[in-house]
Amino acid sequence: MNIKTLAMMSLLLLSQNAMAEIVVGFAQVGSESGWRTNFSNDMREEAKRRGITLKFADSQQQQANQIRAVRTFIAMRVDAIVIAPVVETGWTPILRQAQRSDIPVIILDRNIRADEDLYLTRIASDFVEEGVKAAQWLVENEQDECRVVELQGTVGSTAAIDRGTGFNRVIDKHDNITIVRSQTAEFTRNRGKEVMESFLRAEDPNSICALWAHNDEMALGAIQAIKESGLAPGEDIKVISVDGIPDYFLAMANGLANVTVELDPHLGAPTYDVIQRYLKGDTDIPKLIRTTGDVYTQATAAEEYQKRSQ
Amino acid sequence: MNTETSHSFAERLLKSRYIWPLAALLLMLIFNLLLDASFLDIHFDNGRFYGNPIDILHRSAPVALLAIGMTVVIATGGIDLSVGAVMAIAGAVCANLLVATDVSLFTVLVAGIASGLLCGLINGALVSYMGIQPIIATLLLMVTGRGIAQLLNDGQIVTFQHAGFSWLGSGTLLGIPVTIWLVLLVFIISQLMLRRTALGLFVEAVGCNSSASRYLGINDRTVKLMAYLLTGFCAALAGIISAADINGSDANNVGLWLELDAILAVVLGGAALSGGRFSIPLSLLGVLIIQTLNTTIMVSGMPSKLNLLIKALAVVLVLLLQSDIFRKQISGLAGKWRHS
Incomplete structure (x- = not known):
């Protein structure tokens, strides 16, 4: 044996x-x-x-x-x-x-x-909804003309396609917000910084109102690029992102970033809900259950960082 | 330097080798100037220079360092696929030391470089003393190296705050990014060592015919080992500046596929992968072509999904430009067309 x-x-x-x-x-x-x-x-x-x-x-x-x-x-x-x-x-x-x-x-x-x-079913994050929530924050906080630069995720990945789709769906209805530059930075911090640098060269840096990054890593790289160009990330250029990693909460707490939509890691509750329902004999369960995380801003960033960095 | 050598240098520049890579680079710059007339503008602000040319040089630094080492390894008839992974290891070693301990910056840098040299030693020993094919020997470290780096980082991105270390990646000296100075330093030292001593000759001899050079009294194994130590050193330095650039070590992604960019740069510089004749300045020209292309793609505002396609097409064009046979065929076709 x-x-x-x-x-x-x-x-x-x-x-x-x-x-x-x-x-x-x-x-x-x-x-x-x-x-x-x-x-x-x-x-x-x-x-x-x-x-x-x-x-x-x-x-x-x-x-x-x-x-x-x-x-x-x-x-x-x-x-x-x-x-x-x-x-x-x-x-x-x-x-x-x-x-x-x-x-x-x-x-x-x-x-x-x-x-x-x-x-029985698949439970997954709704990437489109994440893009929508990110865009809604911008729409609510920016009434003036706003030129946005976008850092896309890896070309062809579901997260990149859907987050982009969700974001664009919202801003298409608002004429004051336009995406002026869009390029992939492959979800990584190094590339995020490099691509943001090129955006700051290609556009007049003072005319960029917000950065929309498909994940926090790219946003963190871009924040450094903005800092090095002499502008204040979070103020001169608003930083909007998705994921909710601890480093990003720290950046928000320090006023360097504005908002993130959490990629929901709380899949436990919906999973056990489904299991308990099924074991009780409920067979009416959809084949796909979508979850989305909450929107976090600078207001709660410091305390969220404390919670997450333990 | 006497006038005769400088004259022959000018002649060489016009006749061969340098002219086609230079032409490719110029073409790309002209294309960029047509798209955006201010592409080559540089301005001085907050005590440093800004502009696309500075960005291109700054961003090409990691690949430039890799290409310097890669040129020599390829000249000995070898190849080093592990440089990207070695970058990740060196970055991880430095990041963990910076986070966990209170050691001096000097110690951190020595540890980072030492990790790269150790990797070079392993590669070199496998190739020259165990007789394993270079592509396989270095493939081992390419795969395991990234795993080792991830292990060091416990699967996470390790971030640190250290002004001195960050300066290496994003600081400036006399208004120019430190990374550019580092590349210049490594370039000058390696060029002096390879061209002002017999070392370069040994490298070319070993690359052309390893056993013949052994009969001539050249220790071919030591020469090869030295070449892999050099790539290890260069890769470690590239890893250090990449980590310093973002104040963190991202073992999953740093240097990913950069070994291929480094090899491409050497080939764009006109070197043969079979070994022998080499030129570090030409390889660096290859690096500039690649980075100018990357920057062009980024600032031109083309959709991301076309990035790889555009890059591939441009590389094929540059390589065709360098091919004697292709140029002859083109001029032959043009001649035929004129006659008919």
Whole structure:
């Protein structure tokens, strides 16, 4: 008998002790970013709050590990399986296996390419809505003529396309706001700074009223570029972004940035809601559930930073 | 320098090698001036120079440093794919030291450079003493190096506040960005070492024929090892200025694919990937072509989705310009058309 089966057996015994309560297996991607860590913690805390036993598997960015974890969950006869997939493809066989064992599967965050019947539902952030919320803040705070420069995410990524679409949808209805420059900075801080520098050369820096970045990392790079050009980010050029990472809250607390729409890491509550509904016999569950985070401004930035940087 | 060498330099400039990369760069600048007449304007403000030409030089610094090392490695008949990953390692080493400890800036820089030299040593040892193909030997570190950097950073972006360290990436000296001075310094030192001593000759000899040069008494293994140490050093320096630029070490993204830009710069400078004859000034000209192209794309306001396509087309054009066969065919076609 090898270690793996031994581990599986002991887990099986453990789970049998807790027959009465709900047991959920969760195959997480890993811990590659601060956002991911928050997401994992939220899943754990929300489970504890509801008295659900959560079996957590850190897959270290590898689909093979995720599939192995799911297979173990099936052997353990958990009540539900949650997967935050690393990649989109290759899920059909393991999802079939779960279905044969009558275990519902919920997909979180990233999408998968598989038959919709194979999983219960997918819960993910609404990127379009994030763009809309970011634009609404600008619309509410800027009545005058406003020339916006845009730092796009990686070309072709869902987050970049949808955030851009949402933002444009709102500002199209407001003639005073126009995007004058738009270029990709690939979601990274280095490129954000470099591209912002080029914007500041190509346009008259004093004529730019706001920066709209598809994520906080690019915005943080751009803030440095604005500072180095002698302007005040957050005042001369308003900074609008999405994600809500701790560094950005610090920048907002220091008055260098104005607003961010949080990429919602609180996926625990909607996930367990769905599971509990399903286990009670409710089958009327939509195949896609969208969540969006809140809008954060300088007003609460300092205290949010305290909360998030612990 | 006597008049004879300067005369032959002028002749060389007109006859070959420099003329086509220079022509490509000029063409690109003219194109930019047509789009925006103030493209080459430089103005002095707040004690430093601003303008597109300064930006191009400043932004090309990491690739320029990589290209200096890459030129020498390619001249020995090798290649170093790991430079981007080494940048990430050096950045991570420095960032973690700056955050966690209270050591002096000097120690931080020494540690950063030492990490790069260690990587160079590993590459060099694998290639010259273990006889592993350079592309495979350095591929190992290209993949694992980024992993090591991520491990050092615990998967996060490590940010720091250190005025002295940041100065290396975004500070100025005499109104010019420090990064440009650093590139100049490394360029001058490497050029003096390679052209004012026999080292350059050794490098070319090893690149042309490794075993023949061994029979001549050149220690080909040491020459190769030195070349990889140089790329390690240059990559570490590039990693340091990239980290200093954003006050943080982003192990996932810093230097990503820059090894390819560095190799492209060497090729645009007219060097053969098979080794032998090399020229660092020409490689730097290649770097300027790449960065001017990047800046052109950024300031021209073209849609982002066309970026890679435009870059590829421009690179193909520059390479065709440099091809003797292509130029002959074009002039042949033109001649035929005139006769008919």
